[in-house]
Amino acid sequence: MDITDLFGVLDALEPTGTRCWVAGGWGVDVLAGRRTREHRDVDLALDAAGEPAALEALASLGYRVETDQRPTRVELAAPGRRWVDLHPVVFDADGVGRQPDLHGGFFPYPHGAFARGRLDGRTVPCLSVEQQLAFHRGYPPREVDHLDVALLRSLRDARR
Secondary structure: OOHHHHHHHHHHHHHHOOOEEEEHHHHHHHHHOOOOOOOOOEEEEEEHHHHHHHHHHHHOOOOEEEEEEOOOEEEEEEOOOEEEEEEEEEEOOOOOEEEEOOOOOEEEEOOOOEEEEEEOOEEEEEEOHHHHHHHHOOOOOOHHHHHHHHHHHHHHHHHO
16 A cells, blocks of 8 residues: 555545544554555554444445454455555543454553654554554564564654
């Protein structure tokens, strides 16, 4: 996926009012303020209440469900090798989020899990540095994950 695809997805979701935050590799790029590597897909944490509207909006761009592991995630594919991986988050009355995992537990989204960054002159909602680092601890890292973690740590250290 290129930056045009990323912005197309965000632009399609905006009119739905669905809150979403860029995560994964693109989320790291948003925090860094620049594209750092190639991306197969865009990961989006989204308010689970808006999932039906998000799926409808993405369908208008040609996205169809490819992998359905709801309530944990749903991956969509579109012609032209475009992929979106949605991660529905359920929020409680205090604004704390939980995303179910595949094993009956959940991934927490505490206060401070969400941020904003800039990419190509555009302000983009994303997961915070700390939230991104927490997620990178949840699976065996690939080479790109090592690079993302190093960049996230440098961003965290620069803010201290």
